[in-house]
Amino acid sequence: MKRAIVTVLAVAALARVESARAQQNPPSPPPGTVTLPLTEYDRLLDRAARPPRRPEPPPVAAVVSRVEMRARAASGAVRGTATLEGEAFGTGPVKVPLLSGTTVLDARLAGRPLPLLVEKGTHVAVVSGPRAFSVEVDWGTAIATEPGRASFALPIVPSAGAWLQLELPGDHADVRLEPGLVTRLETAGGRTVVEATLPPASAARLSWSSREVQPSAASSEARFLAQLGTLVTVGETELRQAVLVDLTVLQGVPTAFHLRLPAGYELTGVSGASIDSSREEGRHLTISVREARRHQMLVSLERAVGSAVTKEELPLVAVEGAQRESGELVFEGAGALELAVKEPEGVHRMDPREAGASLRALARQPLLAAFRYQRGGEDAPRLALDVRRFPNAPVLAAIAERAEVTTLLNTEGRTLTEVTLSVLNQAQPFLRLGLPEGASLLTSEVAGEAVKPARGADGLRVPLLRPGFRPLGSYEVKFVYVQSGTPLGRKGEATLRLARFDLPVSRLDWELFLPDALRVSAFDGDGIATALLGGGTTASTAVVALVDGPAGLVRGTLSDPTGSVVPGATVVLSTPSGATRTATTDSQGRFSFTGVPAGELRLRTELIGFRTFERRLRLPPGTAARVDARLDVGTLAETVTVAAENVADERGRARREEAAVQAQAASANVTSLQRRAAGQLPVRVDVPRSGVSYSFTRLLVLDEETRMLFRYKSR
Secondary structure (H helix, E strand, C coil): CCCHHHHHHHHHHHHHHHHHHHCCCCCCCCCCCCCCCHHHHHHHHHHHHHHCCCCCCCCCCCCEEEEEEEEEEECCCCEEEEEEEEEEEEEEEEEEEEECCCCCEEEEECCCCCEEEEECEEEEEEEEEEEEEEEEEEEEECCCECCCCCEEEEEEECCCCCCEEEEEEEECCCCEEECCCCEEEEECCEEEEEEECCCCCCCEEEEEEEECCCHHHHCCCCCCEEEEEEEECCCCCCCEEEEEEEEEEEEEECEEEEEEECCCCCEEEEEEEEEEEEEEEEEEEEEEEEECCEEEEEEEEEECCCCCCCCCEEEECCCCCCCCCCCCCCEEEEEEEEEEEECCCEEEECCCCCCCCHHHCCCCEEEEEEEEEEEEECCCCCCEEEEEEEECCCCCEEEEEEEEEEEECCCCHHHCEEEEEEEEEECCEEEEEEECCEEEEEEEEEECCCCCEEEECCCCEEEEEEEEEECCCEEEEEEEEECCCCCCCCCCEEEEEEEEEEEEEEEEEEEEECCEEEEEEEEECCCCCHHHHHCCCCEECCCCCCCCCCCCCEEEEEEEECCEECCCEEEECCCCCCCCEECCCCCCCCEEEEECCCEEEEEEEECEEEHHHHEEEECCCEEEEEEEEEEEEEEECEEEEEECCCCCHHHHHHHHHHCCCCCEEHHHHHHHHHHHHHHHHCCCCCCCCCEEEEEEEEEEEEECCCCCEEEECCC
C-alpha cells in the first residue's frame, strides 16, 4: 500500500516538471503566423474599427494678407509696383485674385514671369499650392484733370492691410484720399511724398491741388470768409469758450491769421491740421498756417469768476480782416441752472438742433440755448447772461441694479460663492465689501478687468473707478470668495450668510447648489423662493377660508413677499350698495370686521411701498371668513385685483404655493463656477459635481446681511 502511494506521488511530480518545461519552451508556431501580445492585438483591432479622419479642406483656396504699393506720378500718368503677399492653401493649381480697376503691365513670381487671367474684371494668378507666395505686379493708370485739381483711381486690392507710397511732382499740401487715410505728407525739393492706407475691396481715388502758384501771388491781397462756432460752458466758478474757426480763402495765399480775443479770458489751447505756429500778444492771437484753400482750427478760452456765475457780459472771438464773418453760439451748463440770455441787435435765437454737427459734438451737457449772428462792425457782439442756480439734491452715487449670487456647498461645510453685481455708478470710487466670518476673497473683477482690493478697518474696498474708466452705462463687478464651515452631520440645520455691500441692491438672486448626499426638508431666512415671484416679480396672493366664529366676522393677516407681517396697512371692506368700513392692521399684521352683512364683499388694502390689493369674496349667512393676503412690493398707484374663487380652490392654490420651493436644475452659473474651481481659482476647493439647485430672491438690499437656513438629513 505504501509502495502504491509513493508511485502516485512520483508520477505527479514528473507531470509538474514536464508542464514547467513546456511553459519555458513553448512549441514553435506553424509557418506563416505571427504571435502578438493581447494588448497589441486589441490596439490593432481598435485602430481598424476607427480609421483616421481625413483633414477638412480649407474654407478658402488662397488669401492675400498684405499689399504694398509704390507709385510715381509723371507726364499725365501714374506707374507703380504692387507686392502682394499671401498663402495658397489648396493642393495643386490655385487661383489667387490680385488687382482690379487698373491696367496691369507685368507680373512676376519669385523673379519669373507669371501669366495672369482676367475674370470679371479682376486679374487672377494661378499658383501651385500649398505654399506662401509673393507676387509683384506692375500697373499703370491715367491722371484725370479738372480745374484746380488732378486725380487718379487706385487699384482695388483684396487685402485689408494695403499700404501706398506715392511721389508727386511739385509742392502739394492739399492731398485727399477718398475713402482711405493719408498717414504721412512730406514736401521737399519740389517733390511731395504721400503715404496712405487703402480700404479693402473698394474703389479709392487720390486727388491733389494742381494749381501752379505764380511768384506774384504772394504779394496779392488775401481775401477770406470766416465761420465761427462757439460753445459756451457755464460752470460753477468759471466760463469756458470752445471756438471752431473755419476759414475759406477766396484770393491770395495768406500765411497768417489774426484773432481778437475777449478781455479777461485766458487762452488754454490752439489746434488745427494746417497750423505751423501760434503767438499770443495781449488780446491778439497770431496763427501762422501752411498753404491751403481752407483752414479749420479750435481755440479754447477760460475765465475764472471766483464765485458762482450769476450775471455776466459775454464777449466773443473775432477774426480780423475777414470779408464776412458769421457764427453760431450754443450754451451748456454744469449742474441744475436756469439761463437767460439777452441778445443784442444782429443776434437771433434758434433751436439748438439747428446748430452744426461739429459744434454740437463738443458739448458734454444738454444744450440750453442757441443763437446765430453776423458781425457787422469791428467788434464781435456781446451778450448779457443771467444765470440762476438751483441747489443740488442728494442722490445716490451708485446702485446695483441686480446681484446674481451662486453658492456651492460641500459636505464638509465649505462654501464657494461667486457674486456678480450690475452697477450703475456716477461718482463712487470703491465698493466696501464685508465678508462673512471665516471667508477669504479669491478673485475680484471690474468690467472684465482684474483689480486688487485694499484692506481697511471696515472691510475690503474694491475699486469701482480708475483713470480713464468712467462708464455712462451699467457694468459688472464680480468677485469670488471661499468660506470654511462646520462639517455637516447626519441631520441638522445649516445657516449660509452672504457678503455685505455698501451699494443698494434692487434685486438679489441667490442660487444654492447642495450635494446629492443631502435631503433638504425646509428653508427659512431673508429670501423668498424665486418660483413664487412669477418670472421676476412677486405675485400677490390671498387665502380665503370659512372659520369658526360669530356670524358676520371677517378677519385676516397681511404679510410681505418674505413672509413678514405688515403693520399699519389700511384695509377697506365695501358692499355692492356702497357702504364701506375701514380698519388698520396691528403690530402683528392682523385686522378684523364684525357685524358684516352676508353677500358679495370687496376687500381692499393700501400701504405706501406696496401694491394696492383687491379681493372679492362671498360671505354666506351665519358664517365667518378669514382672509390672509400676501402683498406685493410696489407703489401706491399699482393695483392687483384677484377674481373670486371658491374656498376649495383657494386651499388648493395655497398648497401649491407652499410646494413651490422645490429643487430646480442647476443654471449655467453653477457650471461656470464648477469649471473655475477645477483649474482657474488660486486655491483648491472641493465642490459638489452633482446636486440640487435652489433659487431665492430678495428685493431692495441696503447694506445688510442676507442669510438662508435649511434643515437637512443625509441620504
